[in-house]
Amino acid sequence: MFALTDVDLDRRILGCGDGPAAFNAAMTRLNKRVVSVDPLYGFGGGEIRQRIDATHDLMVERAREAAERFVWKEIRSPEHMGEIRMRAMGEFLADYEEGKRRGRYLAGSLPRLDLPDGSFELALCSHFLFLYSAEFDAAFHVESIVEMVRVAGEVRIFPLLNMEGQTSCHIAPVMDALRERGLTVTVERVNYEFQRNGNEMMRVQS
Numbered sequence: 001m002f003a004l005t006d007v008d009l010d011r012r013i014l015g016c017g018d019g020p021a022a023f024n025a026a027m028t029r030l031n032k033r034v035v036s037v038d039p040l041y042g043f044g045g046g047e048i049r050q051r052i053d054a055t056h057d058l059m060v061e062r063a064r065e066a067a068e069r070f071v072w073k074e075i076r077s078p079e080h081m082g083e084i085r086m087r088a089m090g091e092f093l094a095d096y097e098e099g100k101r102r103g104r105y106l107a108g109s110l111p112r113l114d115l116p117d118g119s120f121e122l123a124l125c126s127h128f129l130f131l132y133s134a135e136f137d138a139a140f141h142v143e144s145i146v147e148m149v150r151v152a153g154e155v156r157i158f159p160l161l162n163m164e165g166q167t168s169c170h171i172a173p174v175m176d177a178l179r180e181r182g183l184t185v186t187v188e189r190v191n192y193e194f195q196r197n198g199n200e201m202m203r204v205q206s
């Protein structure tokens, strides 16, 4: 999703909107430094499990209905997607309480990060910005990205599609607004593609 290199993985990484994903747990096992921020972390592990369990069947059903919008390759089917998601959540939950104690899972919401300037070297955001373009306007996106740049210097966002699988209507105005603020913005192709045509990330640098 983010074209991460070995050098990138040695940077101090901030994951924004990481949710119940396994990236933080997996990186911690490799002695990497990842902190995740998400409003979800205001809840306990039991509550998060309940919420994910409760949405499993609906997610699989929705993917089945919109199957043509996805590339079924590494993820072979909607059922396989459901299994992968539940496995990732299991890995996340096994790490969650300990990670929370160590400050690796922080409850918080963009567009504000309660973190000092330059306290990270790379911020990643997958399947939140641009995906929920109907719920969050361009100004929210600009504010969130500027905030992530303040904290981490470089931001990568994936994918650039909305929920319907179309390029987000915010891409062009957000890129213009970020450039007006003197930031460097590029759109780059990446290897990962699950949403059809969702194989690009945005890189924003101070």
Ligand SMILES: C[S@@+](CC[C@H](N)C(=O)[O-])C[C@H]1O[C@@H](n2cnc3c(N)ncnc32)[C@H](O)[C@@H]1O
Pocket (backbone or CB within 6 Å): 016, 017, 018, 019, 020, 021, 037, 038, 039, 040, 108, 109, 110, 111, 125, 126, 127, 128
């Ligand atoms: C579809 S999930 C993506 C999870 C993970 N990044 C992934 O790619 O699998 C979207 C996440 O965005 C989080 N979220 C919602 N509002 C947010 C906000 N204002 N700031 C940061 N994260 C938010 C949700 O709690 C949820 O965990």
